[in-house]
Structures are given as C-alpha cells and as structure tokens.
Amino acid sequence: MRSELSSLFGRLSEKVLSFLFPEYCLSCGRYLPGGGPLCPECEEKLPLNRNFCPVCARPYPEEAPPHPCGGCLSGRPFSRVLAPFLYEPPVSDWIKRLKFAEDLTLARVLSRLLRKHLPPDLSFDLVVPVPLGRKRLLERGFNQSALLARLAFGRLDKVLLRTRETPPQSELSAAERHRNVRRAFSVKDETRVFGKKVLLFDDVMTTGATVEECARVLRTAGAREVIVAVLARA
Ligand SMILES: [Zn+2]
Numbered sequence: 001m002r003s004e005l006s007s008l009f010g011r012l013s014e015k016v017l018s019f020l021f022p023e024y025c026l027s028c029g030r031y032l033p034g035g036g037p038l039c040p041e042c043e044e045k046l047p048l049n050r051n052f053c054p055v056c057a058r059p060y061p062e063e064a065p066p067h068p069c070g071g072c073l074s075g076r077p078f079s080r081v082l083a084p085f086l087y088e089p090p091v092s093d094w095i096k097r098l099k100f101a102e103d104l105t106l107a108r109v110l111s112r113l114l115r116k117h118l119p120p121d122l123s124f125d126l127v128v129p130v131p132l133g134r135k136r137l138l139e140r141g142f143n144q145s146a147l148l149a150r151l152a153f154g155r156l157d158k159v160l161l162r163t164r165e166t167p168p169q170s171e172l173s174a175a176e177r178h179r180n181v182r183r184a185f186s187v188k189d190e191t192r193v194f195g196k197k198v199l200l201f202d203d204v205m206t207t208g209a210t211v212e213e214c215a216r217v218l219r220t221a222g223a224r225e226v227i228v229a230v231l232a233r234a
C-alpha cells in the first residue's frame, strides 16, 4: 500500500514538475533531460537589453558609456526601469502567445526568466501590475501583467485602478499615447501606498507613456519610490 502510494505520488509529482518545467526546450524543441525551459544554446541567444538608458532602459543602438537619454533629463516619476529583454523574437512571440492564447505554461517560463535576469537584491514593499480596463479584461479573461507579476514576485497588490477605457496604445502615435492614458488611472486606497516603495510591473514597455502615468499617480498618492519592471523593452 505504502509503495503504491509513493509510486502514485512519484507519478503525480513528475506530472506537476513537467508542467512547471517542460522537458523540451521552449525555443528549439530539443529534449532536455534536466528539465526546461530553455537549452543553453537558446538561452544564450535571448535578446538581452545590453546598452540602455540607466533611467528608462531605452535601448541604445550601440555600446555607450551609461548616460540618461534626452527624455530622462527632465526627470521621471519612477527612479528607474528594469527591462532585461528587448521586445524581439522569441521573447516578443512568447508574450503574444501568452496574451492571446492564454498559455499558462508560458507564464511560468516567462516569470522564471524575468526573476533570473532581475537583480537578486531587488527590494520593494508592494508589487503593482498595470491594470487592464474592464472591457479588455472581459475580452481576454485575465491580465497577463498581473499573472506574470504574481508568479515572478509571489505577491500582488491591486492598488491601481483603471478609471476609464482607453484605445490600445499600439494603435497610436507616441504623442497620442501620452494623451490617451492621461487621467486613466487612480489609486484605490492611498493609505496602502503612502511611504511605500512600489514595484510597478508591465509585460512590455514601448514609449513608456502608460508606466509613466501609473508611476505619477502612485507618487501623487504618496509612494516613496516607484521602480518599474517590465519583461521586454521596445
Ligand atoms: Zn533550444
């Protein structure tokens, strides 16, 4: 009985493990006896964000001594942006697959990659995902940023609300994006935010209009500091 139970348990935990860590490389499909998610060759080829603005993580085309980009010279509501990857294949394909196919195995893989490439001593009091509008949430069924944040950081503080629906940023020009998100967010309970160091999380950052507006609202509500973390930077 005992051995039957332990072998059943063994089979179950194997299933759980292969769900958590698929045995095939996510990128090239090669069998990985030691578990996934990526083989060393594919891990090596990931599009890392190597040369960037130390404040907003905007990628620079060439290697340069660290200097803030023009947009950061006049100050930002966040202290810095952590963006380990560039929004390029295969990372961009994985993010799209997570968003539109609701591939939850992928969510675990991406959250592991994120943790692995963020500073290990990163400290914060709250983890706040960029909220989706109600309509978008109903269409998609889940907020991919909230899902990734919970898996990567083990907590979720839903203190930000989206107060009005906005057209998708991807359909707008850079100037329109800032106008589009203005006054689109509010803090639900300011006492939870006051004096806190907030880690604001989104899956992708392009112009930064969305995270900038969220950070501004959090700082207005009394947050001591806002650090932005995103999986990929465009
Ligand atoms: Zn591979």
Ligand SMILES: [Zn+2]
Binding pocket: 053, 054, 055, 056, 057, 058, 068, 069, 070, 071, 072
């Ligand atoms: Zn910058």
